[in-house]
Amino acid sequence: xxxxxxxxxxxxxxxxxxxxxxxxxxxxxxxxxxxxxxxxxxxxxxxxxxxxxxxxxxxxxxxxxxxxxxxxxxxxxxxxxxxxxxxxxxxxxxxxxxxxxxxxxxxxxxxxxxxxx
Amino acid sequence: xxxxxxxxxxxxxxxxxxxxxxxxxxxxxxxxxxxxxxxxxxxxxxxxxxxxxxxxxxxxxxxxxxxxxxxxxxxxxxxxxxxxxxxxxxxxxxxxxxxxxxxxxxxxxxxx
Numbered sequence: 001x002x003x004x005x006x007x008x009x010x011x012x013x014x015x016x017x018x019x020x021x022x023x024x025x026x027x028x029x030x031x032x033x034x035x036x037x038x039x040x041x042x043x044x045x046x047x048x049x050x051x052x053x054x055x056x057x058x059x060x061x062x063x064x065x066x067x068x069x070x071x072x073x074x075x076x077x078x079x080x081x082x083x084x085x086x087x088x089x090x091x092x093x094x095x096x097x098x099x100x101x102x103x104x105x106x107x108x109x110x111x112x113x114x115x116x117x
Numbered sequence: 118x119x120x121x122x123x124x125x126x127x128x129x130x131x132x133x134x135x136x137x138x139x140x141x142x143x144x145x146x147x148x149x150x151x152x153x154x155x156x157x158x159x160x161x162x163x164x165x166x167x168x169x170x171x172x173x174x175x176x177x178x179x180x181x182x183x184x185x186x187x188x189x190x191x192x193x194x195x196x197x198x199x200x201x202x203x204x205x206x207x208x209x210x211x212x213x214x215x216x217x218x219x220x221x222x223x224x225x226x227x228x229x
Contacts, residue, residue: 008157034217043121043207043220044160088159104175105150105218107159 003027006089006108015117019076023089023108026070030106033065035074036088038110044088048074079115086110120144121221123208128226130195130202138193138224140208147213149191153177154205154223163206166191167213195226203228 006023013019021035032051036044048063050056050072056063064073076083088111093104121142130136140149148167152160162175166185180199185191191210195202205225209218 004159006159036220041205041223041225043123043209043222046217046219049217090160104162104165105160107161109157109159 002109003030003106004089004091004108006111008109008111010112010114012114012116013079015079015081015115017079017115019079019083019113019115021074021076021087021089021111021113023072024070025072025091028067028070030070030091030093032092033063033072034090034105035061035063036090038086038088040085047087081115081117084114086112121208121210121219123206123221123224125224126222128224130226130228132228133197135194135196136226138195138206138208138226140191140193140221142189142191142208142210142221144210144212144219145188146210146219147188148211148216148218149185150209150211150218151175151181151183151191151193152207152209154207160207163193202226 004025034049035047037047038044050063050065053065053067060077062075089108090105124139150165151163154160161177163181164175164183166172169188172183172185182194205223207223208221211218
């Protein structure tokens with residue numbers, strides 16, 4: 001079982017739709033969660049960074065964390081064609097047995113989103 | 118402008134050749150990382166470095182080598198020992214190991 005699971009899609013929605021992107025994780029020690037957006041043939045860019053359970057909003061984007069269910073979500077309101085990209089969830093690996101953490105990010109597989117006009 | 122640069126954007130290699138991918142950052146970040154991205158598999162960590170002259174293997178280090186002689190530079194060599202090198206390679210950096218990572222534009226390597 002992968003530590004972070006993400007439905008690769010592809011997901012196709014009409015412009016203006018509300019998009020829901022989801023990931024599940026298996027390690028309850030994961031505490032921080034990130035969403036990256038990656039346009040075709042480009043490097044990922046950080047969209048949102050959350051720590052606690054609950055919602056975090058930034059413009060049309062809302063990140064939601066449910067630690068009891070080990071479930072994280074990214075909602076996009078009023079989706080636009082420019083939102084068409086691959087969306088990756090990620091979490092920093094918790095410290096190892098030696099008490100150190102080298103900052104490794106564990107990524108989901110990424111969900112390919114297309115918003116058509 | 119501050120940022121991470123990678124070169125070349127596209128690279129073609131014949132089987133049996135070693136190639137080196139460049140990664141430079143002017144963000145004054147201590148930590149740097151190399152990832153490989155294949156379709157449907159997300160990003161996988163190859164090597165990482167928290168400080169100059171120190172680096173550690175990630176999850177898929179076999180067939181790769183790195184150096185960290187300068188804070189701003191973290192080149193990756195793909196050796197002939199790497200059996201399936203065709204992939205999209207991404208370099209990232211962060212202020213330190215506790216902070217979010219910022220990515221470069223990537224290098225697409227194709228083995229002919």
